[in-house]
Amino acid sequence: MLVSSRSSASRARWITWSGFALLLVVAPLLLASGLSITILSQIGIAIVVCLSYNMLLGQGGMLSFGHAVYSGLGSYLAIHALNAAAAGALPIPVSLIPLVGGLAGLLFAVLLGYVTTKKSGTTFAMITLGVGELVFAMSLMVPEFFGGEAGVAGNRVVGEPFLGISFGPPIQVYYLIALYTFLSVAGMYAFTRTPLGRMLNAVRDNPERVEFVGYNAQHVRYLAFIVAGFFAGIAGGLGALNFEIVTAEVVGAGRSGAYLLFTFLGGATFFFGPIIGAVLMVLAFVLFSELTKAWLLYLGLIFMFMVMYAPGGIASLIMMNVRVARFGRLRGLIPHYVVLALTASVALAGASALIEMIYQVQLEGSDAALRFLGVTLQPAQALHWLLAGAVLLVGGALFEWARRRFARQWGAVQEDIELRVRQMEASA
Amino acid sequence: MSGPALQLKDVRKSFGKTEIIRGVSVSVQPGERVGVIGPNGAGKSTLFNLISGRFAPSSGEILLNGQRIDGLKPYEINRRGLSRSFQITNIFPKLSVFENLRCGVLWSLGYRYTFLRFLAGLDDANQRAEQLMRSIHLERKRDTLAVNLTYAEQRALEIGITIAGGADVILLDEPTAGMSRSETRHFIELIKEVTVGKTLLTVEHDMGVVFGLADKIAVVVYGEVLAFDTPEAVRANARVQEAYLGSVVAQQQEQGH
Secondary structure, three states: OHHHHHHHHHHHHHHHHHHHHHHHHHHHHHOOOHHHHHHHHHHHHHHHHHHHHHHHHHHHOOOOOOOHHHHHHHHHHHHHHHHHHHOOOOOOOHHHHHHHHHHHHHHHHHHHHHHHOOOOHHHHHHHHHHHHHHHHHHHHHOHHHHOOOOOEEOOOOOOOOEOOEOOOOHHHHHHHHHHHHHHHHHHHHHHOOOHHHHHHHHHHHOHHHHHOOOOOHHHHHHHHHHHHHHHHHHHHHHHHHHHOEEOHHHHOHHHHHHHHHHHHHHOOOOOOHHHHHHHHHHHHHHHHHHHOOOHHHHHHHHHHHHHHHOOOHHHHHHHHHHHHHHOOOOHHHHHHHHHHHHHHHHHHHHHHHHHHHHHHHHHHOOOOOEEEOOEEEOOOOHHHHHHHHHHHHHHHHHHHHHHHHHHHHHHHHHHHHHHHHHHHHHHO | OOOOOEEEEEEEEEEOOEEEEEEEEEEEOOOOEEEEEOOOOOOHHHHHHHHHOOOOOOEEEEEEOOEEOOOOOHHHHHHOOEEEOOOOOOOOOOOEHHHHHHHHHHHHHOOOOOOOOOHHHOHHHHHHHHHHHHHOOOHHHOOOEHHHOOHHHHHHHHHHHHHHOOOOEEEEEOOOOOOOHHHHHHHHHHHHHHOOOOEEEEEOOOHHHHHHHOOEEEEEEOOEEEEEEOHHHHHHOHHHHHHHHHHHHHHHHHOOO
């Protein structure tokens, strides 16, 4: 029985990884517009950087506010290497430029991480913040390297095409990014199943006890920080190739904050959580920001709700439902989810109508009308404000009613599952 | 090797101006089981913290198998063959029972900080962790997260992690703290089973338990070792009775133990 469950687990692993590879290959064929190729490329890069961030946050319990330092410096070294290659000063193919970024990330993690990982907890977080500010300040002080306000530009088409590949067309860059994404994800997953990867979890859980089973907790943190820096640098190098320009914002606090926010949103407690977060990050920055000027406000609200009600992120919500499904109890919950979604959308529609009108008044003045969900809203008319407020209130009340019903049902299901788990343990 | 497994020479420790450990000198022979008793605040836990490297002594020497270990880091002392448990359960809450034990095993088998080998392929580490899991009777809870175990199970896991690395000197700080009388008796049997052949130092409040478990008793009172002898001799020692045993018996009767 043990053997069969093991072999079925290894089959599941094969299916997952081949599915992931296949998805990376066919995604640009299914979504063949220019914008979607750009988005897919950015998603690949974001996946690598969010997973590398989660090595610290989810697996090591290290809350870093400065992870963009390592992806960003990787970007800078990569773009300089690209320009050196173009000038003939550095004999390196374009396909290996992301590795230059990775090595740069690793090198800076070796240097800066030694100080950073001396401490854990709040002190660690404060040091990462300080290092982040330091590097950002440097980027303005040393324009020779960081390119000042304009940044450093490059051209990824270097030399003659090899087998017809010049990396000029976005689709060719996409496949290069996809390859690096696959290898990096596989590498970071493999890391979680090694002695160092497991001891990193142990350090997260209880750094003190780690020291009494022979390990230096600080050294474990330092090594993990270096590995995370390497993969962040790879993502930075890919970003340099993708955009062909690197500006100081890539090492900035905003970037670091986005990595933290979306890794958390995706779910730091499961390996695949940051992948979800990465997809959301790119969609938010590229699409959602086009949709509404208030997108950062929405993002902040979503983040607040997640921290309060689902601190395990989207991944943990998924896994909780997978567990329920495994015990055959998901079907009874689906009607609840439909009702929750409907009532939530009503409340959300009311709330966002208000938010959009406020933004409209602030940005355009109260005379301008705006189109919202197929309706024309007139901020100058009090009735429209009242209506939007009423929709919010009614939706909110209905949602609260649905939420309470769902909470009771959910509790009952969980109790039932706990009971069955205990019975299974007793009979094992 | 013939010398003592653990030796303390005039060990002292002060916090600020207060001297908590006031010159302790003892020698524990290999394979000896020592029960450490004393009233609350006598310095028993501090003594364990000094030996295991949590704090460095202010003065004096501590020798493990003849080698100085005072002032070393906990992990350096652990690597030299000394392991300890904690009075307040100190495990890896978000890891499974099996993973907890495997974390205790890895260093001693030489895997150190490697990230070039898969855990699943480390047959010796996995077998040792499985065997430990059986010896502390938690094989049914293999994949349960440590945080979800019962208190008694967590105490057993605490012992499991402590012995996992195969250290030959084991310090147990109140292993039965918070357990009922009957749980305690069971647990002491378990401790005896899993520490066969080891040098053992145990802080234990239950006098019946301690006199049954130990070859020798160390009585710590006010930062000093008042007596260090066989249970019979300690029981007969007038000074010990006066300073400690009598009061503890009275105290225990009051508390209705």
